[in-house]
Amino acid sequence: MTNIDPENSREWAAQAYALLKKRQEEQKQELQKQEEQKQELQKQEKQKQELIDFANKENIPRQPKTLDEPELGEFDNNFTWSAMVLAAQGKKIDQISIDEIDWLTKLRRGLEETRKGFVTELLDKLGDDPLTPESLDDLETLLIRADVGIDSTDKVISSLRTKLNEEVVGGEAGIKFLKKELKLIIDKPIKNSGTDLLVPQKGKLNIWLLVGVNGVGKTTTLGKLAYLSSNSNYKTLIAAADTFRAAAVEQLKVWGDRSNVDVISNQSKNADPAAVVFDAINSAKKRNVDLLLVDTAGRLQTKNNLMDELAKIKKIIDKKVPDAIVESLLVLDASQGQNGLKQAKSFAKSADLSGAIITKLDGTSRGGVSLAVSEEVNLPIRFIGAGEGIKDLRPFNSYEFVEALLADK
Ligand SMILES: Nc1nc2c(ncn2[C@@H]2O[C@H](COP(=O)(O)OP(=O)(O)OP(=O)(O)O)[C@@H](O)[C@H]2O)c(=O)[nH]1
Numbered sequence: 001m002t003n004i005d006p007e008n009s010r011e012w013a014a015q016a017y018a019l020l021k022k023r024q025e026e027q028k029q030e031l032q033k034q035e036e037q038k039q040e041l042q043k044q045e046k047q048k049q050e051l052i053d054f055a056n057k058e059n060i061p062r063q064p065k066t067l068d069e070p071e072l073g074e075f076d077n078n079f080t081w082s083a084m085v086l087a088a089q090g091k092k093i094d095q096i097s098i099d100e101i102d103w104l105t106k107l108r109r110g111l112e113e114t115r116k117g118f119v120t121e122l123l124d125k126l127g128d129d130p131l132t133p134e135s136l137d138d139l140e141t142l143l144i145r146a147d148v149g150i151d152s153t154d155k156v157i158s159s160l161r162t163k164l165n166e167e168v169v170g171g172e173a174g175i176k177f178l179k180k181e182l183k184l185i186i187d188k189p190i191k192n193s194g195t196d197l198l199v200p201q202k203g204k205l206n207i208w209l210l211v212g213v214n215g216v217g218k219t220t221t222l223g224k225l226a227y228l229s230s231n232s233n234y235k236t237l238i239a240a241a242d243t244f245r246a247a248a249v250e251q252l253k254v255w256g257d258r259s260n261v262d263v264i265s266n267q268s269k270n271a272d273p274a275a276v277v278f279d280a281i282n283s284a285k286k287r288n289v290d291l292l293l294v295d296t297a298g299r300l301q302t303k304n305n306l307m308d309e310l311a312k313i314k315k316i317i318d319k320k321v322p323d324a325i326v327e328s329l330l331v332l333d334a335s336q337g338q339n340g341l342k343q344a345k346s347f348a349k350s351a352d353l354s355g356a357i358i359t360k361l362d363g364t365s366r367g368g369v370s371l372a373v374s375e376e377v378n379l380p381i382r383f384i385g386a387g388e389g390i391k392d393l394r395p396f397n398s399y400e401f402v403e404a405l406l407a408d409k
């Protein structure tokens with residue numbers, strides 16, 4: 001990671017902006033060409049009436065790739081900040097995409113409420129003065145208020161206190177130190193897991209189970225994951241193992257259609273979720289699927305029968321595909337703050353979890369709960385969601401998260 005000076009990075013951002021603008025123009029022209037070709041093709045197809053049915057059923061070519069990058073916005077603060085975060089991670093100008101800029105802008109905006117809760121107030125209080133024991137007390141209160149959790153807060157404050165005993169710490173240096181400490185907390189379970197970035201392993205069947213209480217965003221997250229995965233050229237399949245809620249299958253099919261991913265379901269009443277997973281595994285094996293995403297019903301961690309159901313799903317997987325790589329991902333709604341943390345703790349006790357996905361970071365002041373999940377539940381955060389759109393989910397990146405959390409404007 002490089003530290004670049006603000007002047008250079010502004011210039012860097014301006015160059016990146018110009019490049020993206022040019023690329024967008026080229027893509028638009030390409031898209032128009034594809035559209036014209038498509039219309040021509042449709043015209044021809046119309047003339048071949050007898051082939052139409054067949055073509056529609058089996059052989060219809062996939063839609064030409066539409067311009068799925070968002071529009072490039074203004075060259076403003078958001079763009080500059082996002083470009084700087086990418087530059088600091090060693091990205092080259094020609095490696096960045098509008099998608100990444102767009103996501104970082106969303107992330108920063110999403111964390112705005114949380115940030116307002118403590119950083120802005122902290123920076124106001126600190127001004128340019130060095131940190132004092134009193135300002136640490138203020139920081140402590142603000143961190144707790146942002147749902148960072150007692151343990152993480154204690155850790156950060158005592159590190160800062162030690163540093164303060166050794167040297168004078170200016171406001172800016174204090175924030176830099178704080179960022180480093182927060183990042184350490186988030187990175188610990190990720191490092192412990194031995195996997196920095198969760199991606200499906202090629203050549204194996206990867207099965208990701210999404211679990212969590214009602215309404216936290218499991219199905220939406222699964223839809224976004226299906227999009228990410230199929231867009232990254234992993235053969236993807238969805239298992240609709242939420243047989244509890246009547247509309248669940250339909251909801252999943254809509255998501256599946258949006259990313260051309262099939263959904264395996266069983267529409268009969270009271271279908272057994274484990275049986276759906278059984279069918280989905282058969283299908284996945286036949287089709288050489290890389291990633292099978294399993295949607296499950298929302299459940300309270302206290303409901304034993306539902307927790308048993310999860311165990312049953314896992315048993316089926318173990319039996320049918322013992323060499324599959326299974327991830328049990330707990331979906332947590334950030335806006336639930338400490339309540340979400342409690343859920344995570346209970347789930348971690350009764351379900352064998354391997355990671356967490358934090359959703360609804362947009363519009364909550366409780367984004368700090370991500371730190372509590374890392375510190376107190378010891379779960380690596382794998383993805384974060386900040387919006388209801390198909391692209392509003394990205395692999396978790398602790399550097400980007402902490403930068404967005406502590407961005408000063
Ligand atoms: N703002 C925002 N809303 C989200 C996000 N993720 C999910 N939602 C919304 O949360 C609501 C519940 O989402 P679902 O995906 O149906 O949640 P679920 O966990 O599958 O719910 P059950 O199946 O009933 O347990 C929906 O209205 C989603 O659009 C997010 O990151 N941001």
Ligand SMILES: [Mg+2]
Binds near residue numbers: 218296297
């Ligand atoms: Mg659901």
